Amino acid sequence: MNSKKRAAEKAVEYIQDGMIVGLGTGSTAYYAIEKIGERARSGLRIKAVASSKRSEELAKQFGVALVPIEEIDSIDITIDGADEVDNNNNLIKGGGGALLREKILASHSKRFVVIIDESKLVGKLGRFPVPVEIVPFASNLTLRHLRALDCEPRIRRDAENVYITDNGNMIADCFFDIIEDPEILSARMNSIPGVVENGLFSHTMVHAVIIGTENDTVKIKK
Numbered sequence: 001m002n003s004k005k006r007a008a009e010k011a012v013e014y015i016q017d018g019m020i021v022g023l024g025t026g027s028t029a030y031y032a033i034e035k036i037g038e039r040a041r042s043g044l045r046i047k048a049v050a051s052s053k054r055s056e057e058l059a060k061q062f063g064v065a066l067v068p069i070e071e072i073d074s075i076d077i078t079i080d081g082a083d084e085v086d087n088n089n090n091l092i093k094g095g096g097g098a099l100l101r102e103k104i105l106a107s108h109s110k111r112f113v114v115i116i117d118e119s120k121l122v123g124k125l126g127r128f129p130v131p132v133e134i135v136p137f138a139s140n141l142t143l144r145h146l147r148a149l150d151c152e153p154r155i156r157r158d159a160e161n162v163y164i165t166d167n168g169n170m171i172a173d174c175f176f177d178i179i180e181d182p183e184i185l186s187a188r189m190n191s192i193p194g195v196v197e198n199g200l201f202s203h204t205m206v207h208a209v210i211i212g213t214e215n216d217t218v219k220i221k222k
């Protein structure tokens with residue numbers, strides 16, 4: 001079993017009967033959704049909300065019952081991947097383009113459990129570009145504001161075309177070197193008109209990080 005799958009399957013052990021479960025997006029979250037489906041077929045009764053159209057499709061494929069997000073008040077547990085995790089459990093997310101819905105789910109979750117392999121661990125964030133969801137209107141001007149934060153923003157493309165999120169927006173991938181203070185940077189980014197949300201997730205949201213290692217075990221970082 002690979003490391004991502006090992007982390008995902010460990011996280012799924014936290015799920016109990018009757019819970020509302022947030023489904024993440026990406027290749028690690030895939031294994032979690034697959035495992036939740038397996039447990040559902042063995043009798044686990046849960047309802048799920050998805051952070052992307054892709055994860056919604058996977059849930060249907062694996063037989064995970066979905067509930068419209070408008071019908072819930074809170075989420076018991078969300079299980080999701082990350083692109084980088086620093087020493088304090090701050091995250092960069094959104095490599096899969098789903099950061100806005102992922103952050104909404106995480107912020108309403110009693111437990112937000114992050115599943116990664118060891119390659120995602122860093123001392124300080126910044127090796128991976130910070131994805132920022134921006135509205136298409138005046139995106140050139142929004143990029144100018146982002147550039148003033150000392151990064152090189154690039155509009156994400158999907159082969160030939162500009163990548164469009166599930167919310168009809170664009171992603172600016174912002175290349176920094178080292179991010180010294182993710183909280184301040186996140187606040188600065190979100191104060192720019194035209195920015196919808198950014199991919200920096202505060203450690204204050206994170207309940208646990210489950211790391212699948214190469215040697216058949218998982219480590220849990222709180």
Ligand SMILES: O=C(CO)[C@H](O)[C@H](O)COP(=O)(O)O
Nearest residue numbers: 026027028081094095096098
């Ligand atoms: O934030 C995400 C999607 O928007 C993913 O969780 C992140 O990109 C990690 O993906 P993977 O598990 O495929 O490495």
